[in-house]
Amino acid sequence: MNILEVKGLHKSFGDRQVLNGCSLKVGEGRIIGLLGPSGAGKSTLLRCIAGLLRPEWGTIRLRGEEIRPKDRPRIAYLADHTLLPGGLYVRDACAYYLDLFPTTDRERVWREVERHHIPWERRVRDLSRGEAEQLELLLLLQREAELYLLDEPLGGVDPVTRREILRELMDSMDGTRSILLSTHLVHDMEPVLDEAVFLRHGAVALHAPAEEIRAVHGCSVEEHYLHVFGKEGTV
Numbered sequence: 001m002n003i004l005e006v007k008g009l010h011k012s013f014g015d016r017q018v019l020n021g022c023s024l025k026v027g028e029g030r031i032i033g034l035l036g037p038s039g040a041g042k043s044t045l046l047r048c049i050a051g052l053l054r055p056e057w058g059t060i061r062l063r064g065e066e067i068r069p070k071d072r073p074r075i076a077y078l079a080d081h082t083l084l085p086g087g088l089y090v091r092d093a094c095a096y097y098l099d100l101f102p103t104t105d106r107e108r109v110w111r112e113v114e115r116h117h118i119p120w121e122r123r124v125r126d127l128s129r130g131e132a133e134q135l136e137l138l139l140l141l142q143r144e145a146e147l148y149l150l151d152e153p154l155g156g157v158d159p160v161t162r163r164e165i166l167r168e169l170m171d172s173m174d175g176t177r178s179i180l181l182s183t184h185l186v187h188d189m190e191p192v193l194d195e196a197v198f199l200r201h202g203a204v205a206l207h208a209p210a211e212e213i214r215a216v217h218g219c220s221v222e223e224h225y226l227h228v229f230g231k232e233g234t235v
């Protein structure tokens with residue numbers, strides 16, 4: 001059964017129509033890349049699924065049932081900006097997060113922060129952008145959820161660490177959880193993507209397994225993306 005089914009989503013801000021009948025299915029155990037030019041509506045779509053924005057039209061179903069507020073903990077959402085209070089020390093920020101999301105695995109949080117050498121005694125606002133992004137992502141991934149929505153994760157993380165974290169992300173896939181992530185780092189993310197979704201003007205222009213895109217078009221997902229969107233520039 002699909003974890004997520006989005007059908008005919010419409011969302012506008014004032015007279016700007018951002019999502020235009022956006023439909024999407026997310027199967028179990030999949031990592032899906034949400035790709036598209038700036039302004040295509042990737043963050044807006046993720047925020048609608050996370051319940052932070054209310055679409056004017058359309059349905060969002062989690063395992064076949066329309067999402068209700070009590071289902072929200074089943075979805076873990078990583079925003080494109082930090083949610084951790086900047087004034088807290090890392091150890092207090094972790095405790096705060098554990099209070100906020102009680103399904104987070106406490107032992108693993110301590111272990112992962114240690115392993116990634118994120119300094120406990122530094123305030124969140126004094127972390128580098130890459131350190132802060134790592135911290136948020138590793139906290140999120142220790143949460144028990146069915147669907148993980150990641151908005152532009154790891155953009156500020158150095159390439160070596162990014163590769164290491166992506167390897168860990170793949171290892172953490174247990175066949176039940178799924179990840180929908182928006183990114184402009186198509187080249188870096190491609191090795192972990194099971195499927196790619198191209199979003200254009202708030203609608204899905206292409207949704208296919210990454211393997212199929214490579215086989216049909218004889219090029220990488222990144223090259224196909226550049227071919228499709230290169231002509232258009234930005235939306």
Ligand SMILES: Nc1ncnc2c1ncn2[C@@H]1O[C@H](COP(=O)(O)OP(=O)(O)OP(=O)(O)O)[C@@H](O)[C@H]1O
Binds near residue numbers: 036
């Ligand atoms: N709260 C808001 N109020 C008004 N306009 C908004 C709001 N949120 C998003 N928009 C507009 O909706 C459009 C889509 O924004 P969105 O952030 O979803 O795009 P995106 O595909 O994630 O872009 P990027 O790749 O640059 O992050 C943009 O034109 C943006 O200005």
